[in-house]
Amino acid sequence: MIFTWEFPPRVVGQLAYYVNKLAVELTKRNVDTYVVTYNSSWTGPHQGADGIKAYRISDKVRPQINILTWMLSLNQEAERAAADVYYSMRHEVNLIDVHDWHFIPAAVTLKRALGIPFVFSIDSIEPHRSRNSGAPLSLSIRSLESLGVSEAVRIIVKSEWMKQEVKHSYSPSDDIMEVVSTESETWIDGILASYEKGLKVPVS
Amino acid sequence: MLSWEFPPRTVGGIAPHLFNLSRELVKLGVDTYIVTCDFPGAPERELVNGAHVVRVDSYKTPSPDFATWDFLMNVNMQKETATLIRGLGRHFDMIHAHDWLVANAAVGLKHIFRIPLVATIHSTEIGRRNGLHTDYEKMIHQTENWLSHESWRIICCSQFMSGQVRWAYGLPQNRVTVIPNGVDPSVYEKQFERTEFRRKFALPEERIVLFVGRLVHEKGVHTLVSAIPKILSRVNAKIIIVGDGGMKEPLMRQVANMHLAHKTTFTGFLDDETLRRLYQIADVCVVPSLYEPFGITALEAMAAKTPLVVSNTGGLSEIVEHDRTGTKVFAGNADSVAWGITRVLLDPGYANWIKLNAYQKALEVFDWVKIAKETKRFYERVLIEYENGSWKPT
Numbered sequence: 314m315i316f317t318w319e320f321p322p323r324v325v326g327q328l329a330y331y332v333n334k335l336a337v338e339l340t341k342r343n344v345d346t347y348v349v350t351y352n353s354s355w356t357g358p359h360q361g362a363d364g365i366k367a368y369r370i371s372d373k374v375r376p377q378i379n380i381l382t383w384m385l386s387l388n389q390e391a392e393r394a395a396a397d398v399y400y401s402m403r404h405e406v407n408l409i410d411v412h413d414w415h416f417i418p419a420a421v422t423l424k425r426a427l428g429i430p431f432v433f434s435i436d437s438i439e440p441h442r443s444r445n446s447g448a449p450l451s452l453s454i455r456s457l458e459s460l461g462v463s464e465a466v467r468i469i470v471k472s473e474w475m476k477q478e479v480k481h482s483y484s485p486s487d488d489i490m491e492v493v494s495t496e497s498e499t500w501i502d503g504i505l506a507s508y509e510k511g512l513k514v515p516v517s
Numbered sequence: 518m519l520s521w522e523f524p525p526r527t528v529g530g531i532a533p534h535l536f537n538l539s540r541e542l543v544k545l546g547v548d549t550y551i552v553t554c555d556f557p558g559a560p561e562r563e564l565v566n567g568a569h570v571v572r573v574d575s576y577k578t579p580s581p582d583f584a585t586w587d588f589l590m591n592v593n594m595q596k597e598t599a600t601l602i603r604g605l606g607r608h609f610d611m612i613h614a615h616d617w618l619v620a621n622a623a624v625g626l627k628h629i630f631r632i633p634l635v636a637t638i639h640s641t642e643i644g645r646r647n648g649l650h651t652d653y654e655k656m657i658h659q660t661e662n663w664l665s666h667e668s669w670r671i672i673c674c675s676q677f678m679s680g681q682v683r684w685a686y687g688l689p690q691n692r693v694t695v696i697p698n699g700v701d702p703s704v705y706e707k708q709f710e711r712t713e714f715r716r717k718f719a720l721p722e723e724r725i726v727l728f729v730g731r732l733v734h735e736k737g738v739h740t741l742v743s744a745i746p747k748i749l750s751r752v753n754a755k756i757i758i759v760g761d762g763g764m765k766e767p768l769m770r771q772v773a774n775m776h777l778a779h780k781t782t783f784t785g786f787l788d789d790e791t792l793r794r795l796y797q798i799a800d801v802c803v804v805p806s807l808y809e810p811f812g813i814t815a816l817e818a819m820a821a822k823t824p825l826v827v828s829n830t831g832g833l834s835e836i837v838e839h840d841r842t843g844t845k846v847f848a849g850n851a852d853s854v855a856w857g858i859t860r861v862l863l864d865p866g867y868a869n870w871i872k873l874n875a876y877q878k879a880l881e882v883f884d885w886v887k888i889a890k891e892t893k894r895f896y897e898r899v900l901i902e903y904e905n906g907s908w909k910p911t
Contacts, residue, residue, distance in 0.1 A: 374659045376652045379581060385588040386660070389621055393628040400631060400910045418592040419625070426599035426629045449579040453589055456578045460592070 314409045316416035320350035338501040340364045349394045368394045391419040417461035428516045433465035466511040518551045519619035526556035530813045541889030543567035552598045573597040595622035620664035631910045633903045636668040640810040662686045669899050674698045674811040675832035699885035702820040715798045719755035727799035729814045732762030737805035747855035752862045756781045796821035801861045819875035824868040826857040842875040
């Protein structure tokens, strides 16, 4: 199961295209893949042309006052979607791949509640986005990134540089970090290998 | 039960409500867990009257505003509650949320564990703010709306609140059950040296007029302050205002400008024991609220045998019967508040009559044992509906 706040046709940055590519490749490798993502207009499960099952969740609380309150409300919908899949699949959800901080709270709760481990795939981090701002909103987002780093079974980044940046900001242990460059032809093998390692970590 | 406050962390009425309700539910055999925010000096886990209290990190990183802090606190509350439920083998039948402040944690847990969620709506944003004026208020309102629609059934503490919740969120009548708040009269029976205690607050010849509540607009404390000159023109009294809030400074200035600072005391927040004693030595307790979902202060005065003057609004209208269990005055009308207070202070026979009737009503209607039994019946009804439904996981 993949958690991402952007997925085509909702495209905010590069992440949407990457997650789409990932979901397509995983499906080709016979990994039963569900993408839980945001879309304010389209809701419910949807079977894509490539066999990807996208579960688009919508806002239950509007208006919102900032990106945090918005995302934290939306996290409950991500949990509902994930739980619906979990119960319909008779508890056969093995791993969640969370892209950036937006759905970290849902992933952490699902891990604690149902024992589903998660991989934290980091595309960008708040210290870069906010240029080390000390504003409360930015500090709060960093606290969620920090929570994700401490609860994830694996952390996947796309470059050595980002690995150093994540280490510098959040000090994860070296052995749970993985660099998988999307430039590499065998990148999907690297992702799958990382998933496999993650599945071997016992979840308390 | 999920709540952002539980003693010793007491912010408003939810903490004492849960303290009393959980104690009686445990006596009825309901295995009760309360997950709440941490508090300096309070243990992370303890048994309080048989109820398991779990205090979670209430999120200490700076937050942009109260609502954002609350949503972040819910991340911790949800995470720790999930750990608790899984750790105990998922043997939980129900989640009971108290107000929007725990909505995020409660709704997510309901879906993850597929156990029914019920909620007590103690007050509403649209009522507290007398309308919805900003995105901040609208967001809280919509969070309440979402919680009430995600909840299997709703508890409100008064018919007034039931009506408001149904109107504000478009809920059908059969989804909302009215179970009143309660009070424990035994806490007002402890003996103490009254004369000595009274001397700290008033001269022997002064009658004591007591207000207890947050110093915010909805509590109508400004109406009482405006009524002080009229009260003093007829009775020698000391006005004691207990509580804190944003209106404290302006009200103190208003009192000083009226040259009545020597007749008015702002005590700030008081500990439970001092407050209970104050109720007992007061000659009248006034609750001049403009908006009051229930009116727990009125109930405390009734249990303490203090004559009551209340504004004829919200839950107060239901608790107090005019000229029988208290005196009702017009909300927001200082002349009316002054009239009610002087009437009680100048007629000892009348004051005695209303206070004894009120005490009797507190014993009979607002008894926590009775309230816990009604709450347990409410739980059982939801569980039967849940068992017979198709949402339960297989």
